[in-house]
Amino acid sequence: MNNRQLFLQHVAQTSDAPLALEIVKAEGMYMWDAGGKQYLDLIAGISVCNVGHCHPAVVKAIQEQAQQYMHLLVYGEFVQSPQVAFATALSGHLPENLSTVYFTNSGAEAVEGAMKLAKRYTGRTEIAAFNRAYHGSTQGALSILGDEYWRNAYRPLLPGIHHLEYNDFRSLDAITDKTAAVIAESIQGEGGVIVPQPEWIHALREKCTATGTLLILDEIQCGLGRNGTLWAFEQLGIIPDILLLGKALGGGMPLGAFISSHDIMWSLTNNPVLGHITTFGGHPVNCAAGLASFNALLEADIIKDVKSKEQLFLQHLKHPAIKAVRSKGLMMAVELENFAVNKKTIDYCIEHGILTDWFLFAPECMRIAPPLIITAEEIIKACKVICDGLDNV
Numbered sequence: 001m002n003n004r005q006l007f008l009q010h011v012a013q014t015s016d017a018p019l020a021l022e023i024v025k026a027e028g029m030y031m032w033d034a035g036g037k038q039y040l041d042l043i044a045g046i047s048v049c050n051v052g053h054c055h056p057a058v059v060k061a062i063q064e065q066a067q068q069y070m071h072l073l074v075y076g077e078f079v080q081s082p083q084v085a086f087a088t089a090l091s092g093h094l095p096e097n098l099s100t101v102y103f104t105n106s107g108a109e110a111v112e113g114a115m116k117l118a119k120r121y122t123g124r125t126e127i128a129a130f131n132r133a134y135h136g137s138t139q140g141a142l143s144i145l146g147d148e149y150w151r152n153a154y155r156p157l158l159p160g161i162h163h164l165e166y167n168d169f170r171s172l173d174a175i176t177d178k179t180a181a182v183i184a185e186s187i188q189g190e191g192g193v194i195v196p197q198p199e200w201i202h203a204l205r206e207k208c209t210a211t212g213t214l215l216i217l218d219e220i221q222c223g224l225g226r227n228g229t230l231w232a233f234e235q236l237g238i239i240p241d242i243l244l245l246g247k248a249l250g251g252g253m254p255l256g257a258f259i260s261s262h263d264i265m266w267s268l269t270n271n272p273v274l275g276h277i278t279t280f281g282g283h284p285v286n287c288a289a290g291l292a293s294f295n296a297l298l299e300a301d302i303i304k305d306v307k308s309k310e311q312l313f314l315q316h317l318k319h320p321a322i323k324a325v326r327s328k329g330l331m332m333a334v335e336l337e338n339f340a341v342n343k344k345t346i347d348y349c350i351e352h353g354i355l356t357d358w359f360l361f362a363p364e365c366m367r368i369a370p371p372l373i374i375t376a377e378e379i380i381k382a383c384k385v386i387c388d389g390l391d392n393v
Ligand SMILES: Cc1ncc(COP(=O)(O)O)c(C=O)c1O
Pocket: 046, 106, 107, 108, 109, 111, 134, 135, 136, 137, 185, 189, 190, 218, 219, 220, 221, 222, 246, 247, 256
């Protein structure tokens, strides 16, 4: 059997139609398959490779840390310098109340940790989340996921969850002094890039403050420069009580985080002790990679060009089949007639060396979320292939 057949036989599948490309190398904006074909990556491993694939500084940090030590002990017991350095660097670029970082294995684990933290700190049990929100695939994260089709098969889920409508003022009435936390994506990703209205997100912040509810902002997909500032909440003009990071945080290695004040985070230390336990969360090699990636993102000033690159995409994504383009920086949803048109165009793009995708709750939309290092030439080329693909459907 060849590798593809072994993959289908022995690696658990998540659908009956995986892309099943066999990638043998990835660097910067590109991937190469076993036959030597090159793909321009328009989705960055779903918003992960913000500084590009295998950034040399990230690779070097991984190699150096692997030679010092890898796993030592479960999270939280030893002073591990890669964790300390990365937590310090993150808090140095965050508001004062986001000073304490709990590193996790994944985005979903950060979501779980934040939900537990909010319950512990407030002594309340209810959590509010939004329709069309995606926060991960574990049981707690599924309970707050905003789409019944994807949730339904796993009931019973967590009790005390309220689903509200994003960008809807009246739904804020459901936030009361029984609500431990409201969790919202700063920009909804899987819903097809839904940007919050400024007045609404301010009203949400105010309602949380008035009711003693913690506001959790999920920037797992939209954070770390993707929308043109380091943090998405900077552009919203509000500050969360808990911030969630993941995906791009590890520079291509698995790493998530929930971040809050020292005071709030302290509630995980007592009664009972060890409020959140993780063996591999904040793995030293992953933290070293994350810090190298974070420094590369800041030092190369990659973020400052994100908005002009967004404009270039918008300028070149012109085709009668495109109904709308919703975007915030290099997080874009190209709305087409339906999933069939989208899928055909995606297949055409892949055939022509452009890797793109759709959204979980917006299958009629094409995902564009490339590494932030994409060049003007690559943007123009990608848009041409997409438009040619649309000519062919
Ligand atoms: C906004 C958001 N939150 C949470 C998650 C879950 O992250 P992970 O897949 O690392 O568990 C995702 C993943 O797509 C996401 O987009």
